[in-house]
Amino acid sequence: MTQTPTAPPGTDEALPPGASRLIALLVGSAFVVILNETIMSVALPSLMVDFGITAATAQWITTAFLLTMAVIIPITGYLISRFPLRLLFTVAMVSFSVGTLVAAVAPTFGLLVLGRVIQASGTAVMMPLLITTVLNLVPASRRGRMMGTISIVISVAPAIGPTVSGLVLANLTWRWMFWIVLPIALLALALGRLWVRDVTPVTGGRVDVVSVVLSAIGFAGLIYGLSSIGESATGDTLVAPWIPVLVGVVALAVFVRRQLQLRDRALLDLRAFASRTFSVAVLLVVAAMMALFGTLILLPIMLQDVLGLTTLETGLVLLPGGATMGLMAPLVGRAFDRVGPRPLVPPGALLASVALWLMSTFGATTATGTVVAVHVLLSVGIALMFTPLLTSALGSLPQHLYSHGSAIVSTVQQVAGAAGTALFITVMTRGAAAATEAGAGAARATELGVQDALVWGGVVSSVAVVLSLLVRGGGAAETPTAAPTAGPTEVDAPAEGTAEAAEAARR
Secondary structure, three states: OOOOOOOOOOOOOOOOOOHHHHHHHHHHHHHHHHHOOOOOHHHHHHHHHHHOOOHHHHOHHHHHHHHHHHHHHHHHHHHHHHOOHHHHHHHHHHHHHHHHHHHHHOOOHHHHHHHHHHHHHHHHHHHHHHHHHHHHHOOHHHHHHHHHHHHHHHHHHHHHHHHHHHHHHOOOOOOHHHHHHHHHHHHHHHHHHHHOOOOOOOOOOOOOHHHHHHHHHHHHHHHHHHHHHHHHOOOOOOOOOHHHHHHHHHHHHHHHHHHHHHHHHOOOOHHHHHOHHHHHHHHHHHHHHHHHHHHHHHHHHHHHHHOOOOHHHHHHHHHHHHHHHHHHHHHHHHHHHHHOOOOOHHHHHHHHHHHHHHHOOOOOOOOHHHHHHHHHHHHHHHHHHHHHHHHHHHHOOOHHHHHHHHHHHHHHHHHHHHHHHHHHHHHHHHHHHHHHHOOOOHHHHHHHHHHHHHHHHHHHHHHHHHHHOOOOOOOOOOHHHHOOOOOOOOOOOOOOOOHHHHHHHHO
16 A cells, blocks of 8 residues: 655545545544443442452453453554454454453353453554554544544543543442443444444564563563552452562563564564654653553542542542533644644543642542542643544554554553552551551541652653653644655655655665
């Protein structure tokens, strides 16, 4: 397949016929499957009662999902370059639908976890599939707007998961969270069989089995270890978290070395990091995802255990923030197409940092309206960061690295989310334990623990503010025009703006 032509600066190119419908279907499908990443978080108490299990056991409903994502996402770069888009979409949605059905009817907790694993197998493929399709179909001049839409999936779907969960649990059992999703997934599958066509290049080649094994051990060990840190703070874990973390780090080190040796035959082509734009954006995505998932886990605890809100009220308090990100994403995408990433990312990082520092002052006397306002402020900051970072990062890569770049970004999001959750929960648990030993009551101890954790969130966000100053690009002609054609070591070169210069960069 030929590369997307490079338009003169300021030109707004039309999408290929049928592209809008295809991308809309992929976005909708990805939103539904990503939503399930956090939709079960509020349901853990109900699962503990229904199956007679402990909190540590119930946590596997989320941990198993994350582990499966961490194992599969790194190989999606190979899968997308090896198999047609239509086949991959079908397999992904069939897997997700089957997993949803198994989870809905599961008579035991073990089968429920199995259903979640099958769900995650399909979920892991959808996000890289969507990003790669957009990069191949959408002209550079419209890419910011499309990536803004994708940002809705990446940031809003996990953010409103607890809200959806709270609304369902207020009136129905946890099984209905799967029964409601199932017909939507089946409809997406049926429409996909009609609309999806093969628009991504298929290059063939064989998979390096050693790389697959190293990737599975490395990312699974890291995710499991990070997810277990919070549990270890209370002594409720099967194995010391440092063991899987160490195993994961060693396996990933060997994995990275092997990918650099394999080069064109790499399972996950790490030459994407030769792009300075890509590398800086990935670091900022790590900070943003840590902040997002950390607050998603802490705010419900604060709202319920300290402010005394119900599950439904908690979900409604978090809803405006998620809605804000959804409304802002396409607007930020249009702004990116006009001005580039630099006028957007640093202000977004600053707003997010201010919000997290304000959250560290939340306590039992904090008004609910204040919580809503500060959460919306955080959402505005993250919205200003996500779309410009994803668009400039992935657009800075040559076409043959599109699928690998999207797989890297998706993998980093999972690891960063687990790391943020582990950091926030561990600090909160230890802070609450220290307060309890000092004689504080349960609510006061939780309040102090959450405050300690959010202080660390403020620290991480402050580092992100500094990193955001490294973002380059100040105009629409600079980033969108050069993005789809520059080579991995030349993405910051000034030779851009003409098709001839782009072709020379590719050679």
